[in-house]
Amino acid sequence: MPKERGHFAFNADEAGAGWWRDAVVYQVYVRSFADSDGDGIGDLAGLSERLPYLRDLGVDAVWLTPFYRSPMVDGGYDVTDYREVDPMFGDLADFDAMLADAHAYGLRVIIDVVPNHTSSAHRWFQAAIAAPAGSPERQRYIFRDGRGPDGAEPPNDWESIFGGDAWTRLPDGQWYLHIFDPEQPDLNWELPEVRAEFEDILRFWLDRGVDGFRVDVAHGNIKAPGLPDVGYSSKTGRNQRQSRLLEGTRLPYFDQDGVHEIYRVWRRILDSYPGGRMAVAEAWASSPERLARYVGKDELHQVFNFDFLHATWSVDSFRKVIDTALAEATLVGAPTTWVLSNHDKQRHVTRYGGGALGLRRARAAALLMLALPGVAYLYQGEELGLDEVLDLPDELRQDPAFRRTGESRDGCRVPLPWSGDAAPFGFGPAGAWLPAPTAWVAHTVAAQEQDPGSTLELYRAALRLRRAEPSLRGGELTWTEAEPGVLAFRRGELTCVVNLGGEPVDVRRYGTPILASAALDGDFLPVDAAAWLKPVPLG
Template sequence: MEQGQFAANADEADAGWWRDAVIYQVYVRSFADSNGDGIGDLAGLRDRLPYLRDLGVDAIWLTPFYRSPMIDGGYDVTDYRTVDPMFGDLDDFDAMMTDAHALGLRVIVDVVPNHTSSAHVWFQAALAAPPGSPERERYMFRDGRGPDGAEPPNDWESIFGGDAWTRVPDGQWYLHIFDPEQPDLNWDLPEVRAEFEDILRFWLDRGVDGFRVDVAHGNVKAPGLPDVGYSSKTGRNQRQSRLLEGTALPYFDQDGVHEIYRSWRQILDSYPGGRMAVAEAWASTPERLARYVGPDELHQVFNFDFLHATWTVDSFRKVIDTALAEATLVGAPTTWVLSNHDKRRHVTRYGGGEAGLRRGRAAALMMLALPGVAYLYQGEELGLEEVLDIPDELRQDPAFRRTGESRDGCRVPLPWSGAAAPYGFGTGGGWLPAPATWAGCTVAAQDGVAGSTLELYRAALRLRRSEATLGGGELTWLQAEPGVLAFRRGELSCVVNLGSEPVDVSRYGAPILTTEALDGDFLPVDAAAWLKPVRLG
């Protein structure tokens, strides 16, 4: 493929496409299986690209498809410049890219810079080398504490539970903020920085339009690796990592990460067509989170507060106001996320069943009316719930082994068609079991069916593209009854009924899209509507 072929041919005036795009997350392993081995792959994704075009999204974001032992779903990488055989090969990637661009879809890929797999050639060399060697300097090896070094170097805990340190046979310890098979890299080493700059260029040269930066806040650790001072061992907290909100942690959000992303921005800007990067970052305050974006750093940062909002006007209003204010300060768009591969699906978070689905549909219409960028997670357009009853022996999330918590329930393969699992995902079943209740949720079951969740998303995305005031632009809050959230975007008003009684929405205009049928002029409970003024004459 010619370097940047799609982007170079794009109108440079469209280089800011990422400011109001709708981006669809593809969990590659669970999207579509082309060869019947029960695992989604790049060829399967390629076959289903027309579905994503017809859905109406602007871009797709692919979770890691690089060579990996798959201890953590591909976020444990052994080779950042090749495709794992379970997903295909580089030719499959290039073919998928060519088709995606031909369909008008941009492609964003994950990059995982905080850690590698323990099977990576660098880490294997580090284990074979003595303490103090250049090979070990690429990672975070340290001597232990205590008379014989038998205690970890500090009190840091893994995000997946337990100590963040593992001892090797010669007595030293290495840091892994996640699984022991995901050793943290030493970003103070110029060799590490140069390696990832080259990795970015490798994929940019293949035409990718951007990167989602995994654990963007984690690369740099505080000098001296100081203790946090409290952990599950002290009994002061169940999980140390949950203290991030409002608390500075020495292994997250250190000021030094911003130097890395300023360097990356220069690389991105050297390619045509609006190449971009979005940070998966957590910080102790909204102000610190906003530092990851700007003209000289990354283009976006995920706003996870929206995902955590409760089903109340006050909660959503606070989250939206805060996000828009912080985005304005740095001149970047905010991002809105309801679900992803790490969090319980929002239909289930909102109560599950019919009530959860109604709320999930309403939240989607609210999200798609907000200024900025919307990220969709595969399957939310089908109204899928979290699968909560996966047998323990089939779960593959490494966090499950250490904490009992599992993210597998949102990663079950997509249902495409048919009355029984695996619902058209592939001919060989699926790597996780799909529930019998999904027969009515398949793409085929909803395609063309008025009122289905799939058709609701399609209609909303069509209107978002055709209504000039959606995507970018200003938001104006409107006075509304208690329990009702209402705002205006140009001529279009979005009204969400989070209360306990139907509400008259006639004063906002005529409905152009609703999540539930109106009863006369009344919007039902747990429903949303887009409305425009009625023009007389």
């Protein structure tokens, strides 16, 4: 039995049902976290071995990217069997052992569920392409005849998120819909059989003891009746793909009202299990009001707030994003979520300028995020200050979007550096499926654990304080008047100050620093730095 972590170990059936309201969740990209068997690919046994690291980091839960049986065309988001572990990650016994160990360490476990599409190798789709047009097997997906006199044109103008048409034609002449890769055909959620299948999948994993689900493409399951044209695309001369027009534009294949009926059923399933089982939506909508509809007492518990990830390095941008998110949270009675990086986005060290500048800003952003009310989602490696790997050889890239658009998410998926002086930096007994840069020798866990000024130790200190300070576990946020270029707010007795301006800032009026992302010069907080402060004791 693993030793108990610092604050508690728990029985998932007895723990508080509201744990998810102010948790810190650590995203594990399973393929790139830890390799136990030397094949260069992370696995569940490797994750189990590294659970003490996550316990010591101080997070409350881990979210695992898909580990289901899959051809891995899209990193496991193309599933052939939702109830089996892919052999590259282990088996169900490995999952059960990992889950038991995580719970013994006081860590909850959230897993991905992928309801919008399956793999083209899924038994349902294989049956569909073997059956004739109009057959029950094809009803499970979205098949249509093409346009034009011989049906040679796609049924409509919809585009794939990964570039190109969202339709592929079969030899018999019919077309099938894939909003992502052609090997990820979209399911027909108007069919009761599809809904029943996923309700059973949820119960399968809930019965095993998982604590929640991250719902992939939660906004995509229902398509507009009649599958109408969008009316513009990259082919019309507008110089932008449809997928880049999500803000302010309601697309007929995303965020249709019918998705909410699905999640109301899912919520009843989650609520029927003890221990606070939850779900968080990866959803995109045309307005904050529509996005807020995914959460509530009768739908999902959370929805990712990607606006924080997209905020620019300025007071106005962060202030607007934070105010909007908190207002939405109040409206629906659910906590907001904060995200700086994930497996689909460029790491924020690089987004904030790269090098020393990007790292300084990333450290400051971490203290800002962890001081905000709600739930913080960390992406593996951000606690090490990792940057995006931009120079991967093209032949090693595996992101399907790269083949169609030249854009790649592989640079944020390079395996974690644990120890040593050369790649793969202790990731496993042998190599790694993507190479780590030599500069990461300074970013390994082993190198940072002994350095009190490291990014890892900053995260550990921040998470300890977040748990210890009552003000940071549910307290309201109040903005504080600050100098130009400075963002400052209070939560109870604690004040967070972020210097986004061009000059150091005297922080004496805010209190005494208890944690800072960069060393203060006397009483002055440097540029591109953040600090947590408490009132100066009287007497």
